[in-house]
Amino acid sequence: MSTLPTRAAKTIPNTIGLVVQHADGRVETRTVLFSEPTISGLEALQRSGLALELSGALVCRIGGTGCPSADCFCGCPAPFDPCFYWSYFNWNGHAWDFAAVGAGERQLHDGDVDGWRWSQGQPPDASAFTQLAVQRALAWLHTQQQADGSFPGFGVGATADAVIALAAANEKAADWRVGQGPSALAYLATQAGTFASSAAATGKLILAVAAADANPTDFGGINLLTRLATFADAGGRFGASNWDQAYAILALRASQAPIPHDAAGHLLAAQTTAGGWGFMPGDTAGVDSTALVMQALIAAGEPLNSPAMTQAVAFLHTQQNQDGGFPYQSPFPTSVSSTALALQGLLAVSDNPLAAGWTISNTTPFQALLAQQSAAGGFVGFSGPNDLFSTVSALPALVGKPLPLRGRQVALDHALTWLHSQQQADGSFGAPGQSADAVFAAVSGGQDPATWTQGGPSLLAYLASQAMTYTLSSTAAAGKLTLAALASRPDRAPNDFGGVNVGARVLDAFDPGSGQIGSSLFDHGFGLLAMSAQYAPGRWLSRAWLRQQQLANGGWELGSGWGADTNTTAVALQALLAAGEPADAASVQHGLTFLRQQQNPDGGFPYQKPCGYPACDATDVNSTAYVVQALVAAGHDPDGWAWSQHITATNQITLTLHTPLDALLARQSQDGGFAGFSGANDLYATVQAVPAVALRAQPLASRATWYYPGIRR
Incomplete structure (x- = not known):
């Protein structure tokens, strides 16, 4: 961003x-x-x-x-x-x-x-002002970072909160540094051992690490999940305070780790008769503690409309001030951090804080929060008009994101673990096409598909055994297998994969007169990707042919008369760019414009809209993943403002920022798989999602080698 x-x-x-x-x-x-x-x-x-x-x-x-x-x-x-x-x-x-x-x-x-x-x-749009407010806050926050990567304030916790805030605003904490000094994330790694001294501190650190796309099981040389477990008793109680318990639950959910069966019960038992929670069980309820516990309970699976959540929302109503904001505890003045936490708590239970029920003196809590921002970008707090704690508290609320925030590394690790568990005894993932996609997933996640086995042949060995028949099934298949062979063994030319010159199979389908490869756009797209990955002659002509197939709306269609769709367009864009089309070329920009018009309010993409069959205009994992790969190929950030959306339908929450990556991560199950036609854990959706979450576009690897007819096997 x-x-x-x-x-x-x-x-x-x-x-x-x-x-x-x-x-x-x-x-x-x-x-x-x-x-x-x-x-x-x-x-x-x-x-x-x-x-x-x-x-x-x-x-x-x-x-x-x-x-x-x-x-x-x-x-x-x-x-x-x-x-x-x-x-x-x-x-x-x-x-x-x-x-x-x-x-x-x-x-x-x-x-x-x-x-x-x-x-x-x-x-x-009203959300356009929010973007300005967020970027002003980020600009001010940049001025506060110290040479060692930290942020000043209340110790290491200030930097952990800042990292969470940066992740909420789709910033990369690993890139935030002063000059050539350590990043904010690197600073946290140096402090992990000493800071993780309680359940609340360890939980907050896990939330920051996971949100910043790092691995909580290996951070600063520490397995933070193991450290968190040391603060738990046999009954699922973490530490002594409600904040210990809430942060522990949020951290476990952020890490996709199991939450002890009775963990949520301890928080439910601590709810006061007023409907809220205090810092310790038995304390008078306050806004901050109540909002934090609401987020934790929803993360633990508490129903949105349960009696506990209904009472908690009613308690927050009793605490709201006449300026629309919230105090730490009534009747104190409005606090930025309390208002921000209240917004996150309401969003967690899907209560719209922009609705009339939360509007006082013609001001919503969100507007009350914005009113506390200074011209310099910071938010008012204990230290004055630009207070670091208030500013990092405000940022997640400004973009409408409750805790926990999802991170790419945790998502990748769990997706690959689930995916590996689906491998069959013969080394396959059902069919050669899905198995080739599994190669892309493994390589994108930094793993070697030659080591993926269930006690028998490896994934790579299975694909090699299928090379002859699979590459003859279609040009797209030959292109995909060529890409898989190069991705898995980039140091070897794919002229002998299972005894087949798979790269040459693509050239068999190349028409030197027109430049067309195969018979469909998918044939041509994967064929051109394979030719480009091999630096094969003819790719310039094939690139020109693909440009000519672009429709007036900027997209590409799978077959004549079918209409442009996101999947074919995304493959076409990756193929054009791999073949040397400049990212700022009119063809690429026109294609991106088509994709932008297809994007849904949740940030994701459908196969096609308008369309002719039920639900084909709804966001799906495969289409969103294809588009993310195209955006990466074009040098766009699929987690940035340029591709963000806000839900604006009547009675829906309108302040939550949604990007294509948000849409993908939201569709990952707790088991690690991604949702698709077969349910919450769909193999086809998962193999497509992993490279996108890893921000990898095709081709994953290239090798300068040509294949002439005389050397084909």
């Missing part, structure tokens, strides 16, 4: 926020620094660094969206309906107001926020 420029010196005291929403829904944000008392809205836009085309004071084009300056009203052809133009808005603290004057006339002061949207006069 991009990070905003930070305040460089006290001589530049003023900041203006800028939100730009493009026609395809993409949002760009900037913080503009200035030393004058005021600047105009147009000057702010000009100083943002965004590419502009102006016609006098009229804004014609921003960042490639809009009209050329020579024809600034090209979006409004006669009879002027529809009429698209760059609409100008100002943020009033709660919503976007249409600007009463033009950007050249409006004077902006420190802390003001302007919004632009290419539309028929509609304002930017």
Whole structure:
């Protein structure tokens, strides 16, 4: 994710926020620094660094969206309906107001926020302001990191909270550092042994490590799950406090480890007659403890509408202040950290904190939280208008994510463990195609498919035994097996895999006249991937043929008249890019635009929409995984703002950030498999999901070797 420029010196005291929403829904944000008392809205836009085309004071084009300056009203052809133009808005603290004057006339002061949207006069989405708020907070947080990778405050726990906050905002804690110093995650690794001295501390550390895509079973030389178990008794009780118990449960769920049968029961027994929880069993209930326990109980499997959760929500209602926010405990003033935790607790039980029932004085808890952010980006707290604890507490709530956060490494480890358990005695995973996909999964997860066995032949040995018949079944099969052979043994040419020159089988289907490979788009896509992985002659011609098959909407279709779909488009994009198509080429960008239009509000992708059979427009693991691989191939971050979505349907929660990776990870079962046609643990979905979760695109490996007819076997 991009990070905003930070305040460089006290001589530049003023900041203006800028939100730009493009026609395809993409949002760009900037913080503009200035030393004058005021600047105009147009000057702010000009100083943002965004590419502009102006016609006098009229804004014609921003960042490639809009009209050329020579024809600034090209979006409004006669009879002027529809009429698209760059609409100008100002943020009033709660919503976007249409600007009463033009950007050249409006004077902006420190802390003001302007919004632009290419539309028929509609304002930017409310979530666009959230993106600005998050990136402002991240920019300020960057200024607080220390040379050793840590964040100041209340010891190591401050850095653990910061890492959780970064993960919630889809930032990579392993990349956050000062200069060439250690990262925030590296700092935590050096402190793991001493910090993990209680169930709550160990649980919080596990949550941070898992969310940051690291391995809790081997972090800083410690198995944190083993350490956590030392604080548990035989009855599933961790430590003495409710926070010990809640953090332990959340950590076990984040690690996909079993939760002791009676663990949730200890928290349920500690619920007060008021409906909430205190720090210790028997303490007066408070907002922070209640919200944390709500998240833990839901993670442990407590039903959303159980009596305990209903009473907990009712307790939070009694604690809400007149400004819409929450205190640590009524009747104290609103606290950022308490409001943030309350939001996470409500989201955990699927209660919408943006609904009328949580709106007081025309202000939701979310708006009350946003009101506590300073122009510098931090949130108010004990240390002043920019408090680190408040800021890292606010970030997960700003993007609407309750604990625990899912991490890629934990997901990969458990997916591979489950997948390996599905291997058959002959070394296969049912059919050669699925077995080749299993090779891709194993290699993507850093494992050797030659070692995958159930006491008999290995996975690689099985595929070698099927090479002759499988490569003759289709060009896509020959291409896929060539890719699998290269991925599993990149130091060897695939000209003798099971006694077959599998790479040459692809060339058999290559038409040197047209450049087409095989008979379908999947044939051509996997064939071109295999040819590119071998640096085979003809791939340039095949690339040109594939470009010619792109439909007007930017996608590719499996067969003539079928209509573009996400799977075929994703394979086509990977093939084009592997064959040397530039990532900024019109064909690639047009394909990405098609995929963006197919994305669902939960961040995932369907096979196709609109479509002709039930549920084909719903998010599925296979389609989402294919698209993630295409995004990776194109250099896009499938966990970043550019591919984020917010649920906006009536009565649904609208503040939760969803990315394609979020959609994938949400569909992994506790067993490790991914959901598909056969249920919660579907083999086909899992083998496709693993490379995507690992952020690996095809081809996984390449080798410069050509196969001429004279050397085929």
